[in-house]
Amino acid sequence: MESNSTAFLIKIKLRQSLGRPSRSDFVQSEIIKNDFNEVRKEAQEIIKTAKYDNLDIKCDSVIFPETDKIATWWIDTIYLNEWKKPDELVNYIIDDITPELIGEIDKQYIYDGEELRKYEKEKDWYNANYENKISKTKYTEAPELIYYRDPKTKRKSEIFTDTNIMNYAAGAINKILGGNYLFGLQEDMELIKRYRIGMDDLSDKYKLLDKEVTVAEAVESAENYINSIFPYTGENGIKTKVYDVYVYKIKNSGETVFKFNRTENYKGIDVQELINGQISFGEEENYGEETGIMSECFMIESGKIDVYYGEYNSYTVPKEITNYETILSLESVLNNVSKELSKLPGVNFEVNQIKMEYRMFNDKEDKSKNDRAKYIVPFWKVDLLNPINNDAYVALVNVESGDVLVRRVQE
Numbered sequence: 063m064e065s066n067s068t069a070f071l072i073k074i075k076l077r078q079s080l081g082r083p084s085r086s087d088f089v090q091s092e093i094i095k096n097d098f099n100e101v102r103k104e105a106q107e108i109i110k111t112a113k114y115d116n117l118d119i120k121c122d123s124v125i126f127p128e129t130d131k132i133a134t135w136w137i138d139t140i141y142l143n144e145w146k147k148p149d150e151l152v153n154y155i156i157d158d159i160t161p162e163l164i165g166e167i168d169k170q171y172i173y174d175g176e177e178l179r180k181y182e183k184e185k186d187w188y189n190a191n192y193e194n195k196i197s198k199t200k201y202t203e204a205p206e207l208i209y210y211r212d213p214k215t216k217r218k219s220e221i222f223t224d225t226n227i228m229n230y231a232a233g234a235i236n237k238i239l240g241g242n243y244l245f246g247l248q249e250d251m252e253l254i255k256r257y258r259i260g261m262d263d264l265s266d267k268y269k270l271l272d273k274e275v276t277v278a279e280a281v282e283s284a285e286n287y288i289n290s291i292f293p294y295t296g297e298n299g300i301k302t303k304v305y306d307v308y309v310y311k312i313k314n315s316g317e318t319v320f321k322f323n324r325t326e327n328y329k330g331i332d333v334q335e336l337i338n339g340q341i342s343f344g345e346e347e348n349y350g351e352e353t354g355i356m357s358e359c360f361m362i363e364s365g366k367i368d369v370y371y372g373e374y375n376s377y378t379v380p381k382e383i384t385n386y387e388t389i390l391s392l393e394s395v396l397n398n399v400s401k402e403l404s405k406l407p408g409v410n411f412e413v414n415q416i417k418m419e420y421r422m423f424n425d426k427e428d429k430s431k432n433d434r435a436k437y438i439v440p441f442w443k444v445d446l447l448n449p450i451n452n453d454a455y456v457a458l459v460n461v462e463s464g465d466v467l468v469r470r471v472q473e
Contacts, residue, residue, distance in 0.1 A: 095388040125417035127330025135380035139434035143223040174205035229371040251310035303327035325355040350426030415445040
């Protein structure tokens with residue numbers, strides 16, 4: 063270990079979700095912290111030589127962000143209804159945002175949320191002329207939802223103005239499936255293979271509607287496409303990042319479709335994702351309710367996102383709250399994870415990836431609608447697999463205190 067490393071003994075509480083914490087969770091542990099660049103330099107050697115009775119280290123390197131600063135950040139969310147005056151916003155969504163997302167539109171199929179509810183009840187989707195309503199009405203308050211559904215082109219969009227959620231389908235997949243779908247597309251598809259970014263080889267090739275591409279090329283083009291559109295509300299340094307890829311084949315026709323699970327990334331560090339309908343991971347004492355990013359998108363033609371749903375980037379420029387001069391070394395990360403997993407004796411967990419990730423927490427002082435203000439807090443993330451039953455886990459390790467939280471991953 064480098065001579066300038068700071069080593070000290072502290073009592074830590076290993077928080078975990080394998081069982082209810084008790085007084086025995088307080089253990090004596092050596093916590094080694096160091097300058098981030100030193101931790102990065104030492105980590106590659108440590109990963110090659112580390113040996114543990116209950117950890118089988120499969121990865122041969124540690125993924126580090128391209129940054130010299132590890133910090134906790136505070137971000138706010140800018141909603142569309144705060145960005146422009148109501149009447150300007152309505153026209154901007156109709157004339158600019160919607161066509162950019164799904165292509166040319168027929169304005170007779172645009173509705174606001176209240177109109178949509180009315181026509182749903184009457185079971186008559188296609189008789190409203192939203193454009194006429196706009197021309198006759200001076201909006202003093204923007205509709206919460208502006209909705210588009212075209213029965214001919216199979217294009218569809220849901221643009222919310224009071225939260226950062228946007229759903230759309232540009233029509234290519236829907237034309238093949240024969241419906242106006244946003245969700246549940248996989249019901250008509252067969253899963254071919256899953257690729258985990260950072261763990262799996264992405265060089266496999268698949269034929270899309272227009273050409274053959276590798277998984278890596280598809281991921282890069284998806285990220286570039288989304289980053290070219292968002293944020294509408296001003297550049298903030300936050301970028302989209304794909305973390306999982308599912309390759310599907312449409313059952314009746316055989317076309318290949320990529321599904322990307324995506325999150326946000328700031329200064330090279332991903333924000334923790336939510337999956338399978340999760341709303342929250344629960345409350346955290348120092349911040350508020352823990353949450354994450356949930357967003358998925360589909361590609362059937364190279365370089366284009368045909369279906370997108372979930373959150374999108376509309377955040378303010380992150381404000382630095384805490385800069386960590388030193389962070390927990392990889393040696394301490396692995397020691398503490400190994401100690402925590404000893405609560406499951408007889409299992410030799412595979413370690414498939416080690417990286418840094420932001421956990422996202424709502425700002426408990428924020429009383430606004432939809433929990434708009436967030437903290438993103440850096441943690442070490444260790445991806446684990448129980449080879450006995452193939453259950454996947456993540457260990458999240460506090461970069462400062464060494465506290466460990468182990469969660470089972472719900473696929």
